[in-house]
Amino acid sequence: MSLLRDVSPRLWSIRSSEQVALAKRAAQITTELQQGVKKPYKNVIDVSWGDPHRGGLKPLTFVRQVVATCLYPSLLNSEALPVDVQQRAKSLLGQCDGGSVGSYTTTRGIPKIVQSVSEFISQRDGGVQSSPENIFITSGSQRSLMMVLKLFVQSEGFTQTGVLTPVPSYPYFNMALSALGGTMVPYHLCEEQGWKLKVEELRRALHVARGHCNPMALYVINPGNPTGHVQSRKSIEDVIRFAAEEKLFLLADEVYQDSVHDPSCEFVSYKKVLFEMGPPYSNSVELASLNSISKGYFGESGFRGGYVEFVNLDPTVVGYVYTWFSLDTCSAVLGQITLDIMAHPPEAGDPSYPTFSEEIRSIKDTLASNVHRVQDVLGDLPGISCQPIKGGMFAFPQLHLPPCVVQQAKEAGMKPDVLYSSLLLEETGLSVGAGCEHGQREGTHHIRLCIATPEDNMEDVLNRLSTFHLRFMSRLS
Amino acid sequence: MSLLRDVSPRLWSIRSSEQVALAKRAAQITTELQQGVKKPYKNVIDVSWGDPHRGGLKPLTFVRQVVATCLYPSLLNSEALPVDVQQRAKSLLGQCDGGSVGSYTTTRGIPKIVQSVSEFISQRDGGVQSSPENIFITSGSQRSLMMVLKLFVQSEGFTQTGVLTPVPSYPYFNMALSALGGTMVPYHLCEEQGWKLKVEELRRALHVARGHCNPMALYVINPGNPTGHVQSRKSIEDVIRFAAEEKLFLLADEVYQDSVHDPSCEFVSYKKVLFEMGPPYSNSVELASLNSISKGYFGESGFRGGYVEFVNLDPTVVGYVYTWFSLDTCSAVLGQITLDIMAHPPEAGDPSYPTFSEEIRSIKDTLASNVHRVQDVLGDLPGISCQPIKGGMFAFPQLHLPPCVVQQAKEAGMKPDVLYSSLLLEETGLSVGAGCEHGQREGTHHIRLCIATPEDNMEDVLNRLSTFHLRFMSRLS
Numbered sequence: 020m021s022l023l024r025d026v027s028p029r030l031w032s033i034r035s036s037e038q039v040a041l042a043k044r045a046a047q048i049t050t051e052l053q054q055g056v057k058k059p060y061k062n063v064i065d066v067s068w069g070d071p072h073r074g075g076l077k078p079l080t081f082v083r084q085v086v087a088t089c090l091y092p093s094l095l096n097s098e099a100l101p102v103d104v105q106q107r108a109k110s111l112l113g114q115c116d117g118g119s120v121g122s123y124t125t126t127r128g129i130p131k132i133v134q135s136v137s138e139f140i141s142q143r144d145g146g147v148q149s150s151p152e153n154i155f156i157t158s159g160s161q162r163s164l165m166m167v168l169k170l171f172v173q174s175e176g177f178t179q180t181g182v183l184t185p186v187p188s189y190p191y192f193n194m195a196l197s198a199l200g201g202t203m204v205p206y207h208l209c210e211e212q213g214w215k216l217k218v219e220e221l222r223r224a225l226h227v228a229r230g231h232c233n234p235m236a237l238y239v240i241n242p243g244n245p246t247g248h249v250q251s252r253k254s255i256e257d258v259i260r261f262a263a264e265e266k267l268f269l270l271a272d273e274v275y276q277d278s279v280h281d282p283s284c285e286f287v288s289y290k291k292v293l294f295e296m297g298p299p300y301s302n303s304v305e306l307a308s309l310n311s312i313s314k315g316y317f318g319e320s321g322f323r324g325g326y327v328e329f330v331n332l333d334p335t336v337v338g339y340v341y342t343w344f345s346l347d348t349c350s351a352v353l354g355q356i357t358l359d360i361m362a363h364p365p366e367a368g369d370p371s372y373p374t375f376s377e378e379i380r381s382i383k384d385t386l387a388s389n390v391h392r393v394q395d396v397l398g399d400l401p402g403i404s405c406q407p408i409k410g411g412m413f414a415f416p417q418l419h420l421p422p423c424v425v426q427q428a429k430e431a432g433m434k435p436d437v438l439y440s441s442l443l444l445e446e447t448g449l450s451v452g453a454g455c456e457h458g459q460r461e462g463t464h465h466i467r468l469c470i471a472t473p474e475d476n477m478e479d480v481l482n483r484l485s486t487f488h489l490r491f492m493s494r495l496s
Numbered sequence: 497m498s499l500l501r502d503v504s505p506r507l508w509s510i511r512s513s514e515q516v517a518l519a520k521r522a523a524q525i526t527t528e529l530q531q532g533v534k535k536p537y538k539n540v541i542d543v544s545w546g547d548p549h550r551g552g553l554k555p556l557t558f559v560r561q562v563v564a565t566c567l568y569p570s571l572l573n574s575e576a577l578p579v580d581v582q583q584r585a586k587s588l589l590g591q592c593d594g595g596s597v598g599s600y601t602t603t604r605g606i607p608k609i610v611q612s613v614s615e616f617i618s619q620r621d622g623g624v625q626s627s628p629e630n631i632f633i634t635s636g637s638q639r640s641l642m643m644v645l646k647l648f649v650q651s652e653g654f655t656q657t658g659v660l661t662p663v664p665s666y667p668y669f670n671m672a673l674s675a676l677g678g679t680m681v682p683y684h685l686c687e688e689q690g691w692k693l694k695v696e697e698l699r700r701a702l703h704v705a706r707g708h709c710n711p712m713a714l715y716v717i718n719p720g721n722p723t724g725h726v727q728s729r730k731s732i733e734d735v736i737r738f739a740a741e742e743k744l745f746l747l748a749d750e751v752y753q754d755s756v757h758d759p760s761c762e763f764v765s766y767k768k769v770l771f772e773m774g775p776p777y778s779n780s781v782e783l784a785s786l787n788s789i790s791k792g793y794f795g796e797s798g799f800r801g802g803y804v805e806f807v808n809l810d811p812t813v814v815g816y817v818y819t820w821f822s823l824d825t826c827s828a829v830l831g832q833i834t835l836d837i838m839a840h841p842p843e844a845g846d847p848s849y850p851t852f853s854e855e856i857r858s859i860k861d862t863l864a865s866n867v868h869r870v871q872d873v874l875g876d877l878p879g880i881s882c883q884p885i886k887g888g889m890f891a892f893p894q895l896h897l898p899p900c901v902v903q904q905a906k907e908a909g910m911k912p913d914v915l916y917s918s919l920l921l922e923e924t925g926l927s928v929g930a931g932c933e934h935g936q937r938e939g940t941h942h943i944r945l946c947i948a949t950p951e952d953n954m955e956d957v958l959n960r961l962s963t964f965h966l967r968f969m970s971r972l973s
Contacts, residue, residue, distance in 0.1 A: 036822075039822075068600065070593070070594075070599050070600050071598075072593070072594040072596035072598040072599040073593040073594040073596075073599040073600065074594065075594055076594075077596075078596055078598050083567050083568045084568060086567055086568075087564040087565075087567045087568035087571070088564075090560050090563055090564045090567065091560045091561060091563075091564035093576075094564070099570075115798070116547070116549070116550040117547075117549040117550040117551065117552055117553075119549035119550075119554075119555055119798070120798050120799075121548075121549040121555050121795055121796040121797060121798045121799060122547050122549040122550040122797060122798050123545065123547050123550065123790075123797045123798060124798065158635060158800070158824075158828070159825070161823065161824060161825055162824070165823065191823065191825075194822075194823055195823055198820070198823060313600075318598055319598040320598060320599060320600045320825075321592070321596070321597050321598045321599050321600060321601065321826075321828065321829035321830075322597075322598060322828060322829070322830070323635070323800070323826075323827070323828040343675070345513075345516075345671075346638065346642065346668065346671055346672055346675060347635075347638060347639070348636070348638055348668075348797075349798075349800075350800070351635070351798065351799060351800040351828040351830070351831065352798035352799070353798075353799070353828070353830055354828065
């Protein structure tokens with residue numbers, strides 16, 4: 020048989036990302052440089068991913084010490100490790116079957132860690148109750164999203180499930196949704212107003228969608244990826260009211276919750292706002308909220324850990340979720356352990372606290388400084404505009420490309436921002452994300468840069484980008 | 497909205513396992529014992545899982561030392577760690593982006609580790625070529641199975657995909673298949689002949705299936721779970737010939753490949769046999785072969801690591817697999833690192849070799865001794881028969897239950913082996929798996945016990961089982 024003919028149509032429908040081609044070329048260039056091929060730069064800098072450690076930020080010492088000790092318990096006797104590291108590791112090992120992080124855990128995660136996460140959420144939300152029964156530890160937010168979508172997405176005929184999805188957005192969400200046979204109902208964030216989420220736009224999108232699919236859910240990312248906006252409490256209230264009116268399931272991707280850079284903004288969770296709105300909202304609007312150890316100060320993407328909390332979900336449905344989750348047995352135990360640390364970090368007075376808090380402060384300072392530098396440098400470049408980066412890990416500047424570039428890209432069979440990103444990579448060794456991957460208003464073009472990287476690296480990124488951009492624009496005139 | 501009404505029918509169709517109820521009760525009993533409730537036993541022993549560390553086997557020192565060092569590179573300077581641990585960790589860290597195991601990797605895994613796995617396969621198979629392009633590192637065999645099934649399983653109408661599946665089998669496979677909308681085409685292993693896989697039975701099953709679905713693949717587990725059989729080369733050849741004639745995709749679950757206890761048997765991979773059969777088989781039969789770090793001597797189930805190798809798959813299809821896998825970004829990096837160690841363990845002359853080989857030998861001895869004890873003890877019990885355990889991690893004895901027990905179970909709304917397992921748990925604190933979870937011939941009843949546990953624990957298991965069984969049978973007479 021030629022299996023190709025038989026490949027499930029669902030699989031055919033997932034398009035490979037143009038970003039993959041850019042990433043492959045970046046890897047090729049690295050190899051060429053290693054082989055001694057002469058280029059006007061010494062290395063490739065890759066800020067196309069949202070991956071703090073790849074970008075050069077350092078892991079938190081306490082995290083690594085606890086996880087290493089759980090792995091190799093002989094370290095429990097090491098005098099080189101602080102006593103709170105040893106205590107935490109001992110306590111966590113006590114929660115592992117057979118005292119080993121090599122054992123499977125229950126499907127939703129080690130019960131004590133699920134409890135920790137529940138306490139963390141409740142504390143974050145000023146005391147709003149959180150119940151361990153509604154929390155599932157997963158192998159990260161992609162898995163969480165897939166799991167939540169599987170709950171209600173149907174692919175057949177007129178009942179094809181639609182999900183209101185921001186533009187721009189997180190591209191894996193769209194891939195996951197289409198892989199399941201659902202369809203994206205795009206709503207545009209208002210770039211001119213700092214990527215504001217406007218309820219009238221949600222209403223417009225929903226109205227259009229009702230003709231051809233069954234819109235069941237609304238996906239929001241706050242703080243925004245790639246947009247860097249942070250929703251106000253008022254904005255969240257408006258979205259919740261809209262979801263309640265239209266009976267939409269709310270899917271709140273809050274993985275950047277610890278990364279707010281603008282001191283005039285704060286992260287407020289959808290759950291907190293929902294509960295503070297009181298009935299009928301607080302006891303009826305169905306919500307799934309996501310968090311992860313891959314982003315923010317932890318940045319442990321390679322550990323694969325995150326969680327999803329359900330709110331107002333019928334307990335019978337939660338039972339189905341449990342059964343569904345059990346197909347994966349459990350998530351990686353070391354990711355679970357890191358979640359425990361995220362939920363209960365060292366506190367003032369603990370031996371590890373000074374180092375821990377200093378490391379967090381240093382990352383915060385780096386991100387804040389990078390945000391300023393990015394906005395300063397991009398603000399001075401002709402043909403680029405960048406909305407304020409209030410939170411998250413990305414800059415998403417718009418490129419104002421003249422018609423001749425758009426035409427040139429068309430002739431080359433490329434999207435204009437892919438063309439721009441390819442030339443940027445070839446000429447300077449800087450790898451950025453192309454805006455078309457994330458979605459953007461017709462006729463606009465963007466690039467995405469990860470700002471989670473040390474200051475000197477950020478300077479190098481901005482230098483390469485500025486030099487290229489000025490040359491690129493001057494070639495046009 | 498009541499989301500319950502809206503839950504995807506696909507989700508409804510996955511039934512929760514009866515094993516879950518038993519596991520919950522086992523956890524309850526543990527809590528009761530901790531609260532001081534008097535029982536005729538002091539603890540619960542759980543041999544219902546296939547989880548070596550939970551069962552009390554110890555992790556391999558070299559694995560834990562290397563992984564801990566990768567996690568916490570300050571250990572690179574520790575004199576307490578052997579030099580080959582330090583070298584391996586250094587080399588692996590050099591393969592991680594940003595030098596951190598906290599970074600994402602490419603979708604199929606760290607290229608150097610994929611290369612290691614490919615070399616391991618080729619060496620295992622006596623030089624049969626293995627190409628890294630056909631290997632994907634996953635978060636374990638459940639993920640691998642799901643990924644392979646997604647390739648071709650379709651759920652609609654007359655084209656509903658059927659997969660020939662052994663009875664008894666690995667229950668998660670059936671769950672995954674039905675979750676995707678495929679249907680299981682059961683073929684029975686011949687218990688009387690040591691759970692032999694017979695081609696005439698495959699033919700019968702296929703013939704029956706062709707009336708109502710589209711059988712596209714054949715799933716085999718070798719060494720068997722829960723059956724403990726090990727296929728001979730001749731048996732594998734027969735299966736391959738059958739798959740070729742019937743144009744079936746072969747899905748070989750070979751996660752117990754390092755666990756063969758009968759010195760007269762050896763593990764031979766489907767791939768090796770396929771290649772040694774030569775054309776047209778070797779260049780046409782499509783095969784996916786699975787392996788994992790969760791089983792055998794490694795037993796690192798909690799790390800979540802495994803791989804799948806495709807053979808004779810069209811490169812365009814492999815491209816689709818890549819795109820599909822990319823929805824998960826990558827598997828846990830520490831699991832990947834452990835795969836590297838499985839692929840290239842310490843060799844004679846390396847500082848860690850003596851300890852490593854002694855630990856492996858000790859686990860081998862334990863398993864061999866357990867196999868003998870299980871067969872001796874069960875062989876002496878009236879009303880129980882157990883086929884030889886030649887490989888794998890389980891015993892799967894048949895309970896010859898009299899009609900009155902079957903009737904009693906029916907009245908209680910339980911399967912007879914669930915009733916037996918429940919009483920065994922309540923009366924002795926021993927938790928085993930019920931045979932109905934794995935599938936069994938109508939009218940037969942089994943239990944599953946994991947034998948990957950220290951000898952003294954195995955004795956305790958056998959004592960509890962014998963005592964209970966004799967009492968149970970005498971109550972009936």
